[in-house]
Amino acid sequence: MSDASVLSGLLRQRRLLVAPGVYDGLSAAVAARAGVEAAYVSGAAVSAAEGLPDIGLTTVTEIARAIAVVRRHLDVPVIADADTGFGDETNTFRTVRTYEDAGAAAVQLEDQVFPKRCGHLDDKALIPVEEFAVKIEAAVAARRRGSLIVARTDAIAVEGFDAAIARAKQYVAAGADVIFVEAPQTVEQVAAIPSAIGAPVIFNVVPGGKTPEVSRERLEQFGYAGAILPAATIGAAFTAMTEALSDIAGGGLASGSAIGPRALFEAVGLDEWAARRARKEPSRA
Template structure:
C-alpha cells in the first residue's frame, strides 16, 4: 500500500471519501480507495446530531480516528479544525491525532467558533497566528505525518488574499495547502499552481464546482475530498426507508434499498471475528 506522501506526490487528484465512523471507513477500503478523510463535519453530524460549527472536541475526534485506524489500513487524513485552540493547542493536537493513527492533519485559519467551509459568516485569524500553529504542528510530529494548512479567507476577501495566505503557509513549512470553497474552474487552476500539493473539496450542494477527477488531475490537484458523500447518502436512504416503514408498517416496499443481512456482516468483517473466536476457543 502506498504511503500518503507517495499518493500526494503523484498529483493525480486521488479521491479521498470521508468517513465519520469506522463502518464508513471499512466500506471505503473495501471498495478500493487509496486513502480516507476523517471528516470533522461528519463527526459533528453523526456523533452529536449537530452542525459543523466548532462543537466537537479533540478527544471526540481522536477517539473516532483511533477506532477508524483499528478498522482499516488506509492512510487517514484527519480534519483537525482550527487545531482546537492556539499554537500550543495545535502542538498537542498533532501529538494526539498522530498517536491515534493520522497520516495527515488538516488545520484551518478560521476564528472560533469555526464553521463548515461552505457556510457563510466565516472569520479568519491573523496570518501570524495561523503560521504559528503550522510551525507548532511541524515541531510536534514524530512520524512522517503531513501538515495540511487550509484557508477560508476566499469568501470574505477573494482569491488573491487566499493565495497570499497559502503562500505564507507554505513558507511556514506546510506540506500541503487547501484553499476552501473556490467558485469556478479558473480559480481552481490558480490554486493548483501553488508550490506544494493542493486539496480540492467537492461538497454536493456546496460552493466548489463538482469538476470530474480527470479535470482536477489535469490541473495538478493531489487529493480530492468527498468528505460527506457517504453521510449524505445515508441520511437520504435512512429518511426514505424509515418514512416507508412508518407509512406502511413494514419494510416490504423498500427492501431494494436495504443491505442484506449477509452484506451487513461482510461490511464489518464478521468472518475475521469468527476466525479469531475459533482460534482462541477453549475446548
C-alpha cells in the first residue's frame, strides 16, 4: 500500500491523526523513535532551520531536499508544505512532481499571494478563488503516485470566516482531498469548520499564534481528521538552544543536554552503520 493510501486511511479513521513537524534528519530520527504515525514537513521550520523567516524566501528545492532527508529516517506518510506552489499553475504542477519524487504522501498548497507570509502573521493577501482552483487542478493532474492534495485557505484573516468556508468548498470541488482552514480566531470557529466542509479537515496547532488552544479530545469531537504541529521539534530545539547558550553567555558550561555522544548517534543509526561496516572489514584474527 502506498504512503498516500495509508495517509488517506489514517485521515478517515474516527480518531485524530497527529502529525508532528519535522525538518531535518535528526528531528525525523527522533520522531521515528517516538513511533509517530505521520509527520509534517513545515515550510516555516525549514525556513527557520535555514536562518530565514517564513515570508516566502524558501525555495522548492530546499524543501524537497528536506523531505528527502526526512524520508531516509522516517518510514511513515509525510505531509509536505508547498506554500503557494512556488509560482503559477505550471510551477505548482512541477512542485507536486518534485515533492512526490522526494517522498511526500501529501502536498499542501495555500491561496496566498506570493510571496506568502506565515499564517499567524498579519498583512496577508489572497489570490482569487478561481486562480487557486486552477492551481489545485494542476496539482491533481501532476500526481503520479496518488499523493493527497491539501488545500489551505488563509481567508479568515483577510475576507472573514464565511468567505473562508466558501473558498474551502470551492477547493474541494476543484479536486482537493483535504482542507486546512488557517488561523480560526475563536473556539466557535474551530468547532464549525469540519461539518461545513464535506471533506477531511486538518487543524494547525500553533502555540502563541492566532488560534485558541483546543485539546485533542475536542478536535476529535468537532470532527477534525488530523492535526499538524509544525513547531513540535524546531520549537523545542529553539528553546533548548536558547537556554543552553544563555547559560554559556552567563559563565556556565551547559551542554544543552545530559545525552552523551553514543546516545545521540544511536538515534541516527550508529548501530546499523557499525554493523554494516563490520561486515566489510577483514578479520583481524
